[in-house]
Amino acid sequence: MKSREIHLTQHFTGPVKPDYFEMTEVDLPDPGEGEIQVKNAWLSVDPYMRGRMIGIKTYVDPFRIGAPMEGGAVGQVIKSNADGFAEGDWVMSMNGWREGWTGSAAGITKLDANLLPLEAYLGVAGLTGMTAYIGIKRMIELKEGETLWMSAAAGAVGSAGVQFAKAMGAHVIATAGGAEKTAFCSEIGADAVVDYKAVDDLAGAVREAAKPFGGVDTYFENVGGDHLQAALDVIKPFGRIAACGMIARYNDDTPLPGPTNLTQIVAKKLTIRGFIAPDHFDIYESFVSDLSSWMMAGKVKTRDTVFEGIDKTPEAFMGLFTGQNIGKMLVKL
Amino acid sequence: MKSREIHLTQHFTGPVKPDYFEMTEVDLPDPGEGEIQVKNAWLSVDPYMRGRMIGIKTYVDPFRIGAPMEGGAVGQVIKSNADGFAEGDWVMSMNGWREGWTGSAAGITKLDANLLPLEAYLGVAGLTGMTAYIGIKRMIELKEGETLWMSAAAGAVGSAGVQFAKAMGAHVIATAGGAEKTAFCSEIGADAVVDYKAVDDLAGAVREAAKPFGGVDTYFENVGGDHLQAALDVIKPFGRIAACGMIARYNDDTPLPGPTNLTQIVAKKLTIRGFIAPDHFDIYESFVSDLSSWMMAGKVKTRDTVFEGIDKTPEAFMGLFTGQNIGKMLVKL
Numbered sequence: 001m002k003s004r005e006i007h008l009t010q011h012f013t014g015p016v017k018p019d020y021f022e023m024t025e026v027d028l029p030d031p032g033e034g035e036i037q038v039k040n041a042w043l044s045v046d047p048y049m050r051g052r053m054i055g056i057k058t059y060v061d062p063f064r065i066g067a068p069m070e071g072g073a074v075g076q077v078i079k080s081n082a083d084g085f086a087e088g089d090w091v092m093s094m095n096g097w098r099e100g101w102t103g104s105a106a107g108i109t110k111l112d113a114n115l116l117p118l119e120a121y122l123g124v125a126g127l128t129g130m131t132a133y134i135g136i137k138r139m140i141e142l143k144e145g146e147t148l149w150m151s152a153a154a155g156a157v158g159s160a161g162v163q164f165a166k167a168m169g170a171h172v173i174a175t176a177g178g179a180e181k182t183a184f185c186s187e188i189g190a191d192a193v194v195d196y197k198a199v200d201d202l203a204g205a206v207r208e209a210a211k212p213f214g215g216v217d218t219y220f221e222n223v224g225g226d227h228l229q230a231a232l233d234v235i236k237p238f239g240r241i242a243a244c245g246m247i248a249r250y251n252d253d254t255p256l257p258g259p260t261n262l263t264q265i266v267a268k269k270l271t272i273r274g275f276i277a278p279d280h281f282d283i284y285e286s287f288v289s290d291l292s293s294w295m296m297a298g299k300v301k302t303r304d305t306v307f308e309g310i311d312k313t314p315e316a317f318m319g320l321f322t323g324q325n326i327g328k329m330l331v332k333l
Numbered sequence: 334m335k336s337r338e339i340h341l342t343q344h345f346t347g348p349v350k351p352d353y354f355e356m357t358e359v360d361l362p363d364p365g366e367g368e369i370q371v372k373n374a375w376l377s378v379d380p381y382m383r384g385r386m387i388g389i390k391t392y393v394d395p396f397r398i399g400a401p402m403e404g405g406a407v408g409q410v411i412k413s414n415a416d417g418f419a420e421g422d423w424v425m426s427m428n429g430w431r432e433g434w435t436g437s438a439a440g441i442t443k444l445d446a447n448l449l450p451l452e453a454y455l456g457v458a459g460l461t462g463m464t465a466y467i468g469i470k471r472m473i474e475l476k477e478g479e480t481l482w483m484s485a486a487a488g489a490v491g492s493a494g495v496q497f498a499k500a501m502g503a504h505v506i507a508t509a510g511g512a513e514k515t516a517f518c519s520e521i522g523a524d525a526v527v528d529y530k531a532v533d534d535l536a537g538a539v540r541e542a543a544k545p546f547g548g549v550d551t552y553f554e555n556v557g558g559d560h561l562q563a564a565l566d567v568i569k570p571f572g573r574i575a576a577c578g579m580i581a582r583y584n585d586d587t588p589l590p591g592p593t594n595l596t597q598i599v600a601k602k603l604t605i606r607g608f609i610a611p612d613h614f615d616i617y618e619s620f621v622s623d624l625s626s627w628m629m630a631g632k633v634k635t636r637d638t639v640f641e642g643i644d645k646t647p648e649a650f651m652g653l654f655t656g657q658n659i660g661k662m663l664v665k666l
Contacts, residue, residue, distance in 0.1 A: 224596065245599055246595065255593035259590070261588060262557065262591040262592075266609070271604070271607070273604045
């Protein structure tokens with residue numbers, strides 16, 4: 001099988017440009033002992049990938065130049081030389097940004113194509129959903145009746161989190177940019193929605209929106225910058241903040257200064273916890289159990305933004321930073 | 334009894350000026366039912382008081398204009414009209430910034446003058462020591478063998494914290510400004526000391542100092558600004574930060590921007606916890622028990638910076654922001 005794949009041409013800071021990616025075609029070898037050959041059907045692009053393009057080790061190694069990029073991918077086994085994997089099996093791997101791959105079956109997860117739509121394994125039922133779940137459940141420890149401010153609430157993690165928080169009996173204030181996104185936030189059950197692009201005073205608008213619910217107890221940080229400043233301003237004493245991303249900051253050419261009101265951390269006795277999902281796989285069973293019951297009760301809707309074709313993968317990825325996606329950003333092959 | 338007391342003349346932001354204080358003399362009434370009259374001997378001045386001078390409610394109400402300031406004070410009962418209090422008893426109150434007071438005995442703590450020097454009840458055995466203890470024990474959850482970076486380590490909270498952390502079996506990197514302060518940090522047992530005024534690259538200097546101990550696991554934030562920036566840079570993944578103050582920020586005329594590297598909170602999966610001691614009085618017994626055993630084992634030395642006379646109280650307070658104190662800043666009457 002031939003496979004087209006996307007390579008990174010250089011490490012960089014600042015905005016992502018199309019030049020930084022190139023597509024090449026390779027011949028996939030037949031699978032050796034313990035290996036499988038997989039044809040990918042769905043690829044995930046995620047904000048965290050930006051960190052691996054800088055060339056500095058953060059929580060994972062940088063992407064290598066001249067090697068295929070990596071990322072979540074759902075595909076179907078074409079040839080198998082590994083116990084437990086048969087032709088036609090659906091699997092999830094980190095071998096994304098490519099049409100297919102031959103490699104070890106170790107660590108590859110088999111998927112049940114009857115249980116959920118395949119692409120959901122990259123979204124609400126995958127790392128994206130787990131990230132929202134961990135943030136709300138383990139970092140924030142959200143309680144019934146409390147109020148959560150979800151930033152980037154129409155995004156992949158945000159829209160999952162809004163619905164999980166509602167299912168847990170909390171009030172949710174959602175912020176998002178533009179009419180289509182705010183409408184989506186209402187549709188998935190946010191109690192109040194603020195269009196951050198339409199207000200001058202984000203803190204004031206969120207404070208007002210949260211008034212009927214007794215104010216903002218907790219904040220889910222996906223954005224950084226002015227959103228974090230507003231959150232520190234608005235949040236009530238003893239507030240808890242979970243931070244799994246600060247997308248507004250990832251493409252800065254030079255690092256920009258942070259909020260001017262960090263002393264609120266002391267004054268309000270806040271807790272801020274940064275996290276990434278892979279450190280919390282021990283929560284997986286609890287996640288699957290909660291998610292299943294919420295889905296069966298019709299409490300979780302999903303929506304994806306889909307680009308088609310391997311060549312569109314860089315465009316899909318770049319779209320994350322200009323707010324092109326509602327729900328999960330995916331590439332369909 | 335006549336008592337001179339310090340009033341605040343106005344609320345303000347920016348640097349503290351002598352004009353903002355005035356001294357007046359009052360006649361203390363005889364104690365009514367349930368009241369005592371106390372002659373103060375030691376007054377505490379603390380950075381947190383700055384927040385109450387702005388005129389905005391933070392975690393406590395602002396100081397009132399034209400009323401005596403408040404703060405920790407140790408004094409002796411002169412007249413008693415309250416059960417359980419006799420002339421000559423030593424007591425601790427929040428009725429500081431004045432030579433004496435007549436008021437309710439409710440909530441007033443009797444002190445054992447034989448157990449500790451009286452002024453220690455305002456320092457290592459008082460809220461100052463408790464703040465260091467809570468930060469290390471409850472916020473950071475410091476473990477034996479880990480490395481703590483203590484900022485403002487020659488200060489009241491800092492110097493207590495350095496010794497508590499050492500007593501708990503941790504390694505301590507201390508930062509302080511100037512030769513006299515760094516010498517004091519070594520004297521109280523810090524494993525390595527960095528003079529932040531003498532280095533261009535604070536993060537680099539701390540990283541180097543922490544190398545023999547495997548790097549910085551945890552950070553105790555008393556300073557803010559460049560110290561927080563350096564801490565986010567230096568601290569290891571899963572690092573824990575306790576923040577009980579950011580003294581470098583309290584006198585800003587206009588709020589200054591925060592660190593440019595807040596995305597490290599996510600990348601390194603850090604936990605930052607702001608706190609103030611009065612929310613954690615439930616830890617008091619554990620604190621007294623640990624402190625007593627450490628003191629008996631000779632593991633806790635104290636040093637105070639003492640101004641004499643009620644009229645010197647504003648000067649002592651202002652000295653906190655220009656780094657005049659080594660150890661606890663006190664006023665002796």
